[in-house]
Amino acid sequence: MDLPFHVASHLDSALRASASRLGLNGRGFQPELRVADPAHGDYQANGALAFAKREKQNPRAFAQQLVDALDASIQGQFEVTLAGPGFINFRIKADVLLGWLGRFDSEEHLRTGASSARSGQTWVVDYSSPNTAKQMHVGHLRSAVIGEALCRLLTLNGARVIRDNHLGDWGTQFGKIIYGYKRWADPAALAADPIEELERVYQLGHAATPADSAELDEARVELVKLQAGEAGNVALWKKFSEVSWGAFQEIYDRLGIKFDHVLGESFYNDKVDRVYRELAESGLAEISDGALVVFHSEHPRFKTQPFLVRKADGASNYAATDLATALYRAEHFHADGIAILTDFRQADHFEQLFLTVQKWFAARGYRQPELHHVSFGAVTGEDGKALKTRDGGTIKLKALLDEAVERAFALVTEKSPDLPEAERREIARTVGIGAVQYSDLSQNRSSNYVFSWDKMLALDGNTAPYLLYAVARVHSIFRKAGLDPTHPPLAGATPPETPQELALARRLVQFADAVQSATNQLRPHFLCLYLFELAGAYSAFYAADKVIVDDPAVRARRLLLCHRTLITLETGLHHLGLRTLERM
C-alpha cells in the first residue's frame, strides 16, 4: 500500500486500529504522533506513555503490545522501534520514500494532497483593514502579510477563502478630516500626492479639535451631516475613500494581495439596528448609563467590564459594526470560519465580541462559525513605544518596501554583476519584498518586536533570500543540464542512499506536517521553519552529492530530489505570498 500524503495521520490511524485490536476502544488512547528528531526517526508516537500511566501499566510493555498489533503493512513501510520508557519511533524505508516522492511530483499534486484537510469549508479572512485618509505605515504590515499567507494556506488546505478588507472608513475621525479639509486643503498638493495631503489635513483637523472644544463640536456637526447623507460631505467622503484606496492598492499590488471584498465599517451602517434589536430581544443586552451594553456574568472580568455596543447618544461604534459584520459573514458568506487579524491590544474586545456572538447566534438558532482573533505583537521603536522615525514621523510602508528593494538591488549587483540591469531590478523586487514579508512570517506572530531596518531587511540566515537562493540553484542545475524543470526525465531513479539524500528525502515528506500545523494554528512561521530546514537539507545535499553524474540511476534519483525540492520550496513560498526566481 502506498504512503498517503500526510504520513503522520496514516500512522495515527494505524495506531488507533492497533489499540482497537487490543480491545481498548473507548478508553481514550491518543497516539500523539509528531515529527521526530532525525536522530530517532521520522515520526514518533508518545501516546503510549500517557495512556499506560493512566491505566497503571508498564509503558514500555504497552508500547510493545501496540507495535505487535500494528497492521503488517506498517512494518513493510517503516522501521518501527521502541525507545526509552515507551516512545515508538517510525523510520520510513528508502524505497517507500521513493514511492511517496514519485506520486507527489508537481505543485498541483502537492495541492491535491493537502486539499482534503478543509475541503468544503468556507473561511472569511479579515485583514489589513487600514483607516482611510491615512497612509499605511509599518504597523500595517503584519496584518496584511500574515493575513495573506493564512488565506493562501487555507486555500491550500482545500477551503474556499473570502478575503475581506474591513476598512476603517466610518466614525468620528471623518468629522475631523472634513473639518480640516474644508479649512486647509491645498488643491495643488492634492493633485500631486493626494494621500499625503489628505493625511496632512487630517492631522491638522485632529490637532485643531481637542476634547471639549467648540472646534470639536463643529467637527461633530460635519460628521452628523455626513451620516445624515448631506450631499457635500458624502461627496467628500467618497473622494477620501477613492484617494485612500488608490494608495492602498499600490501597496497591495507590491505584496501580491487581491481582496474579494472591501466591506468597510460604512457598509454596516444600516445593519446595526438589527443587532440592537436582536440583542435586546434575546435578553443579552441592557441599558447602562444610557448606553446599550452586554455583560457576561460567567466571566471573571466581563461580568463587570461591559461590552458597549451602542453609545448613550445613540450612535453606533466599533462593537456594533463588528457584531453586524459577524452576522453578515455567517448569513451571506455561509462562513464556517472567520479569522480577524489585528494586533494584540484588541484581545479583550474580540473575546467579548466572540462571547456575545456565540450567545446571540445560539439564542437565534443561527449556525455558529469558528471565530478566531489572529492577534500579533506590536512593532515598536527602540524604547518599546510606538514607532517613530528619527524626525518623529511614522515609517511609511511604501518607504520600507522601496528601501528593501534598493538594498536587494545593491546586493544582487554585487553578487551577480553580469546579469542585465532589468533582470537585476526584477530580482531585487522579488528578494527585497520577499525579505520584508518573510521577516514577519518567520517569527511567531504573538511576540512583539522592535523595529530595525537591518532586521526587517536582513538578507542572510533564515530569510527569504536564503530560500530563494536554494530555488535558483535548483533551476541552475536543470538549466546547465539542458532539462525542462517542469518535466525532467526521472525514469530509473533508485531510492535515496547517501546520508544527505536520505535526509533531504525525509524532509520533503514532512511538507504535509508543516502545512498542517501552520494552518491549524494559523501560524505561518511553522511553514517558514520547515522551508528553511528543507533548504538547509538541500544545500547540504548539494555540497555533498554531485547531481549531474554519468551513472544514469544516480543521476535520475538526484535529479528527482532536486525537482521535488524545487516544487516543495516553490509551493511553500507561493503559499506564504512570496514570489520565486529562476536566477539570482
Place this chain on the structure above:
RNA sequence: GUCCCCGUAGCUCAGCUGGAUAGAGCAUCGGUUUUCUAAACCGAUGGUCGCGUGUUCGAGUCACGCCGGGGACGCCA
C-alpha cells in the same frame, strides 16, 4: 486595583496539546572553490530556559507566588 501577553546563548528568535542530550540565525574563531550559483557548505565557542515553591516516571512547557517589560479595562477604532 482587576485581567491579558511576554521574559530561552552576546544579539534576534524557534521550541507544536509536558517527552528523549534545550535548537536555529547573526556575531566571534577555524576550515572548504581545477566539480552543477561560496547569497553556499563543514566544524568550534557560547545556556542555573527571569527568580522561587509545587504537581509527576518526566517541567522551557502545567499550578501558585514574586521580579522585570508591554498592554487592555464605559461611550476611540
